[in-house]
Amino acid sequence: MTAVEVRDLVKTYPARRALFARARPPVAALKGVSLTVEAGTTLGIVGESGCGKSTLARCLVGLVRPTSGTIRIEGRPLADLAAAGPRALGRAVQYVFQDPVSSLNPRKTIRQALAAPLRFLAGVAPAAREARSRELMQAVGMEAEHLDRFPHEFSGGQAQRIAIARALAAGARVIVLDEPVSALDLTVQAQVLRLLADLKARHGLTYLFISHDLAVVEAVADRVAVMSGGEIVEEGAPAEVFAAPTHPYTQRLVAAVPRMTG
Amino acid sequence: MRALAARLLENRLAAGGLAVMAVVGAVALAAPLLPLADPNATAPAARLLPPFTPGAWLGTDALGRDLLARLVWGTRVSLAVGLAAALLAALVGSAIGLAAGFLGGRTETILMRVIDVLMAFPYLLLALAVVAALGPGLLNALYAVVVANIPFFARTVRGAAAALRGRDFVEAARLSGMGETRILLTEVLPNVMPVIVITASTTVGWMILETAGLSFLGLGSQPPQADLGAMLGEGRKVLITAPAVAAVPGLVVFLIVMSLNLIGDGLRDALDPRLRGGTPGRPGAATRVAPGLAPAAPAEGLAVRDLTVAFARPEGAADAVRGVSLAVAPGECLGLVGESGSGKSVTAHAVTRLVASPPGLIRGGTIAFRDDDLLALPPEGLRRLRGRRIAYVFQDPLTTLHPLMRVGDQVAEAIRVHRVLPARAARTRTRDLFAAVMLPEPETIGLAYPHELSGGQRQRVAIAMALANDPDLIVADEPTTALDVTVQAEILDLLDRLRRERHLAILFISHDVGVVRRICDRVAVMQGGRIVEEGETRALLAAPRHPVTRGLIAAMPVLGRRRSAEPRPVPEARP
Incomplete structure (x- = not known):
């Protein structure tokens, strides 16, 4: 079954006319992107900053409205989901931000942060929320005592675990991860990646995993798409794409990765 | 909350202001219970008595009214009006600012232009216009002060709210299924609250002064009701013969405004997370x-x-x-x-x-x-x-380069700090450095500002500066x-x-x-x-x-080696 289907997605930021400031020509962030992700698999999307991968991610969760093209999540058009209100969309697809600390409200406890999706998306009754919050914390390897703490009391890795718990809380089966480990130390990265793999296996999740780090994508992805200049320039199984890149941009990307031998 | 109070009291000036305000507030609140003379009872025979007269410790005014009684009751009125004005202005101004800052777009443009129009009038002129339209009176003076101060709150709060609008946690709340109103009230407002509190606490003294000013001009409280401004106005007429009549309310206004400002400053410092925990003070030039x-x-x-x-x-x-x-x-x-x-x-x-x-x-x-x-x-x-x-190159050149200076000037500055060199020679040297770090178009790239360069180019500039x-x-x-x-x-x-x-x-x-x-x-x-x-x-x-x-x-990410399985957690060796 196809979990995510994107057809000819175009996003153009319009030209900005200004009275005094310098005018800006229109910017094409996405120039006709098409991709499909089978349910229960991970699609890795790699590319440099500015290649449009974050715009694509934000289109997928409805934070950015595409100029043209269609997105289907589990067979249902995203436009319909979005029209039905933020709740229908949030139940179908969730998003994990790059910087976990800034994606949590500094003035809310973790309990309050988890309560929002449980209440508005999953429709969990107030009495059952506490038990569900504890379950979620356990699922991401955190303690139930952490529920009463504030975001600034956590390290980056812990905060990202909490952000993942919040994405799980909605019960969505498709999760868009926008550079989820780029802000973390390498050892912490490995732990978070392992957690993501566990959760995927346990809950049958579908991931769109966006990263500029080829090795990370190779480790987690079943298929990989390479983006450059708002287009997908190469797509395939990670071992093939990285072992024998055909597009010059992919070749440059692969050559730049630090190696332990040679 | 307790920590906040402790930090506030650590500030000696703020603690002093708080003590003065506590005494003034207590006396004003207790006015009906204190054994005071009737503040409005005139006694032409006992007019302009000097202070320390038995029965009238602060003397009497031109109509023979007891100054101590008038002072206490007048302080009560002035404080009430000032605080009410501050609360109202904070409420209305913050609501406008929040809506404009959070919603953005056309709503913001319209709201802020209205605010700009209000700001274009000098404050006193605006207040006079309001009083002229509504007629003199204490309540109308209050409205005038509120209207004159709304722009201040609206602009400050709009800035804070606009900064939060694009933040990740606001978008995360949206993805959690929260509606816009709920996001505004439960996500944005708590983060803007310190700004509102600080703005209100630093302006309440100013608003008491403004109401006193309107009363002094005869546009606020009407005789015989006493308020500090009106008392000053009455004292002005007998300033030469009985200076105490104007000096006493003037001194009280000074005390109130001064201590409120000290409290406001203290509150601002106590609420500022950057000053938390550490001793406030500039770090020295060397460890x-x-x-x-x-x-x-x-x-x-x-x-x-x-x-x-x-x-x-x-x-x-x-x-x-x-x-x-x-x-x-x-x-x-x-x-x-x-x-x-x-x-x-x-x-x-x-x-x-x-x-x-x-x-x-x-x-x-x-x-x-x-x-x-x-x-x-x-x-x-x-x-x-x-x-x-010994030169340094840091992680993020966007935070180490000066955002408002052209990069070429910054490198030239780094050179000229250490040796005497004509500007032209420094420019030539800068160009050579840019060529050495392989920046494109070394001749002209020095004219760019840091934000106009890519991350890699910025780091090259930082390296050029280190090599200078x-x-x-x-x-x-x-x-x-x-x-x-x-x-x-x-x-x-x-x-x-x-x-x-x-x-x-x-x-x-x-x-x-x-x-x-x-x-x-x-x-x-x-x-x-x-x-x-x-x-x-x-x-x-x-x-x-x-x-x-x-x-x-x-x-370490290595291509061709799936690392999801092997890394073991590193044993922590922390104190």
Whole structure:
């Protein structure tokens, strides 16, 4: 079954006319992107900053409205989901931000942060929320005592675990991860990646995993798409794409990765 | 809340203001219970009695009314009106500001232009217009003050709310299924609240002054009702014969406004998270050094021996670096790797005593750079050294470059700080440096501002700036962490080439052993403030002995090796 289907997605930021400031020509962030992700698999999307991968991610969760093209999540058009209100969309697809600390409200406890999706998306009754919050914390390897703490009391890795718990809380089966480990130390990265793999296996999740780090994508992805200049320039199984890149941009990307031998 | 009160009371001026306001407030509140004369009872026979007359301790005014009674009742009125005005202005102004800042777009444009129109009128003129339209009276004066102060709140709160509008956690709330109104009230408002409280507390004194001003002009409270402004107005007429009649209410206005402003300033400092925990005050130009350390012996390049750096915390000093020894010879590149919190950056900053102090303190060890004992140098000597013989390249050039200065000017400035050079020669040198770091169009790129360059170009500018005075040592603190892989590779190649061409020594800080392997001759691995392993880079990484090193290597992303299974958690060795 196809979990995510994107057809000819175009996003153009319009030209900005200004009275005094310098005018800006229109910017094409996405120039006709098409991709499909089978349910229960991970699609890795790699590319440099500015290649449009974050715009694509934000289109997928409805934070950015595409100029043209269609997105289907589990067979249902995203436009319909979005029209039905933020709740229908949030139940179908969730998003994990790059910087976990800034994606949590500094003035809310973790309990309050988890309560929002449980209440508005999953429709969990107030009495059952506490038990569900504890379950979620356990699922991401955190303690139930952490529920009463504030975001600034956590390290980056812990905060990202909490952000993942919040994405799980909605019960969505498709999760868009926008550079989820780029802000973390390498050892912490490995732990978070392992957690993501566990959760995927346990809950049958579908991931769109966006990263500029080829090795990370190779480790987690079943298929990989390479983006450059708002287009997908190469797509395939990670071992093939990285072992024998055909597009010059992919070749440059692969050559730049630090190696332990040679 | 208790912590906030404690921080507020630590501020001696704010505590003093609070004490004065407590007394004034208590007296004003208790006015009906105090044994005071009728403030409005006239007694023409006893007019203009001097202060300290038995029965009228502050004397009487031109109509023979008891000044003490009028003062207490007048203070009550002035305080009530001032506080009410502040609350109303805060409520209305913040609501407008929140709506404009959060919604943005056309709503913001319309609301803020209305506010701009209000602001275009001088405050007094605006207040006069309101009173003229509504007629004189205390309540109308209050409305006038509120209207005159709404723009102030609206603009301040709009700025704070607009800054939050695009933040990740607001979008996360949207993705959690929350409606816009709920996001505004439960996500944005709590984060803007400190701004509102601070603005209100710093303006309430000003508003009391403004209401007093309107009453003084006869537009506020109407006779016979007393308020501080009206009393001043009445006293003005007899200023020569009985100065006490005007001086007493004037003094009380001064006391109230002064202490409210002191409280407001104290509250602002107490609420400001940046001032929390630490002693407020500017860090010195150089990290403090504990007295009585042994002098350093001259070295060939950089030599650090048994360096111990501590940070003062409320719960006692904590060592971040504990006995680190390292040496960097001329032309050599030493890598310092470790997880965040291992003390590698503190070590790097301590080399030229850049660790902020307070709270930093170098507790022990020696640092020698050639013939200089860096722990014994006065700040002036350090300043000559920094940027000239020891230069730094930091992680994020966007935060280290001045956002409002053209990059060429910044590099030229770095050159001219250290030697006398005509502007034209500095420009030529800057152009040569830009060519050396392979920036495109070195002739013209100096005219760009930092935000107009890409991350890689900015880091090249930072490297050019570090090279400006032909340093002997460059300390590079995670210089490529913020960059994309392809750009990272280019920057590493550039540093490597420059080092070989110019016989530079490099102290290279990173958490990525792959990056270190690419550029460093030797590597030292840090954990918990100590160097746990050190050696020639390739040999050490090929056969790591310490578990930390193994953990760092296992965590390294390597193409062709799926690493999701193998890395074991590194054992924590924290105090």
